Amino acid sequence: MFPKAAAGYSYEDCRATADWLLAQTSLRPLVGIVCGSGLGGLAEALKDQVVFNYKDIPNFPHSTVNGHAGRLVFGTLKGKPCICMQGRFHLYEGYPVQKITLPMRIFKLLGVETVILTNAAGGLNQDYKVGDIMIIKDHINMPGFAGNNPLAGPNDERFGVRFPCMSDAYDRELQQLAQDVGAELGYSDFMREGVYCVLGGPSFETIAECRMLHKLGADAVGMSTVHEVIVARHCGMRVFAMSLITNQAVMDYDSEEKANHEEVLQTGEQRSKQLERLVSAMVTRIEHNTNYA
Numbered sequence: 191m192f193p194k195a196a197a198g199y200s201y202e203d204c205r206a207t208a209d210w211l212l213a214q215t216s217l218r219p220l221v222g223i224v225c226g227s228g229l230g231g232l233a234e235a236l237k238d239q240v241v242f243n244y245k246d247i248p249n250f251p252h253s254t255v256n257g258h259a260g261r262l263v264f265g266t267l268k269g270k271p272c273i274c275m276q277g278r279f280h281l282y283e284g285y286p287v288q289k290i291t292l293p294m295r296i297f298k299l300l301g302v303e304t305v306i307l308t309n310a311a312g313g314l315n316q317d318y319k320v321g322d323i324m325i326i327k328d329h330i331n332m333p334g335f336a337g338n339n340p341l342a343g344p345n346d347e348r349f350g351v352r353f354p355c356m357s358d359a360y361d362r363e364l365q366q367l368a369q370d371v372g373a374e375l376g377y378s379d380f381m382r383e384g385v386y387c388v389l390g391g392p393s394f395e396t397i398a399e400c401r402m403l404h405k406l407g408a409d410a411v412g413m414s415t416v417h418e419v420i421v422a423r424h425c426g427m428r429v430f431a432m433s434l435i436t437n438q439a440v441m442d443y444d445s446e447e448k449a450n451h452e453e454v455l456q457t458g459e460q461r462s463k464q465l466e467r468l469v470s471a472m473v474t475r476i477e478h479n480t481n482y483a
């Protein structure tokens with residue numbers, strides 16, 4: 191029933207995992223949240239929690255990265271049923287791209303309509319400061335240019351169409367909602383919007399690579415999110431994503447700065463309460479049961 195899939199999982203495999211979860215809790219989540227590096231504190235805001243360790247969930251990969259606890263948390267945020275991934279999967283952990291995006295299909299089969307993704311990213315835009323929150327308005331899928339797209343392979347129409355549109359990947363209403371909620375919370379000074387570029391990692395970028403990405407139109411760079419967004423949109427969920435700028439990408443040969451994961455986690459900790467308030471306030475105001483595909 192729960193095969194060890196080498197690359198991806200079939201519709202039936204995803205259904206089996208979703209049904210296994212649905213049998214353990216009566217909560218039916220409408221919003222799915224993915225916590226980025228050091229941002230797992232978001233899950234603590236959920237009430238009436240039912241928690242699963244990834245290693246206990248059939249078919250689920252395991253978290254191997256510091257700052258990604260590896261727990262799936264069902265609960266409510268101000269009364270709204272949610273599910274939260276306290277930790278995500280990345281290409282550099284050695285998982286095939288179809289495997290790191292499996293949770294999006296599970297979300298869909300659990301009944302999730304809206305996905306909110308967070309990540310830690312390096313700032314390429316010279317106006318950005320460490321601690322800024324960037325609403326993602328678009329992405330550049332660098333591994334996708336080389337054919338590493340989570341939708342490559344046979345397409346199952348029960349999830350979505352063969353050639354999904356991505357020019358509307360990031361829901362504009364939700365971007366506006368984030369701006370409005372951010373302004374009400376007094377966060378406007380550190381809220382931005384921009385383009386996120388995903389790379390394979392795990393090495394951080396060279397100076398020449400950062401300069402190139404900036405010239406290509408990227409405002410922030412990271413190693414996640416985009417694959418999840420593609421799969422979430424393919425199966426018709428509404429998507430909002432944001433980056434916490436945890437470090438400045440090094441763009442200058444005179445700089446003494448060195449990107450490191452400790453700084454990433456530290457910035458996450460410093461901004462975690464504000465991110466939690468932003469996400470909670472957004473979740474309470476998200477409308478449901480509309481056709482978002």
Ligand SMILES: O=P(O)(O)O[C@H]1O[C@H](CO)[C@@H](O)[C@H]1O
Pocket residue numbers: 225226227228255278280308309310311391412413414415450451454
């Ligand atoms: O994108 P998230 O999971 O937030 O993590 C980011 O932070 C890690 C590097 O410090 C990388 O995994 C990068 O992708």
Ligand SMILES: Nc1nc2[nH]cnc2c(=O)[nH]1
Pocket residue numbers: 310311312313389391393394395411412413436437438439449454
């Ligand atoms: N690729 C990449 N990922 C990150 N995650 C957090 N900061 C960074 C960064 O500078 N580069």
